Amino acid sequence: MKREADGDMGSPQKRSRRGDEEVRLLIPSKVAGSIIGKGGQNITKLRGQFKATLPIPQPYPVTNGVWSVRE
Template sequence: MKREADGDMGAPFKRSRRGDEEVRILIPSKVAGAIIGKGGQNITKLRSQYKASITVPDCPGPERMLTLSSDLDTVCNIVSDVVPNLEENGGRINGDELDLRMMIHQSQAGCV
């Protein structure tokens, strides 16, 4: 029987086999459709353009998890492409600021 690590909360952080980084960003559910695109057009384009794993699972709550998995430079480029889409489609709070929440593993928290 496997014992849990001290302070283990939630799903474990997973790294892909190629040494890629995984970045998770909470996005408003109302903006997720613009990122996915009609029939998945936008997300398919991002996946093929960057050759990265990009997912936005369906969720009944007010926010959804955008998961990006690739090398760090590619993940940064994808975020640079996605942020304007968030700004245009209602991701702003109070009309001025963009609220971007990233979920990071505790092992990477010191890097931030």
């Protein structure tokens, strides 16, 4: 017999197995370089030490220009 997830929203979710935990952090662009490190040294060290997958998403493109607002 399968257990249902707590709560009444959506379909039941599978229980995570040990080691399947995920933590998401929002890191401002201006400090991301410090976390990644020169040549990726820090992030490589973290991946090795914790046997973790640490994907680094590409930043959203920033558009510089003139914006017009009309009423």
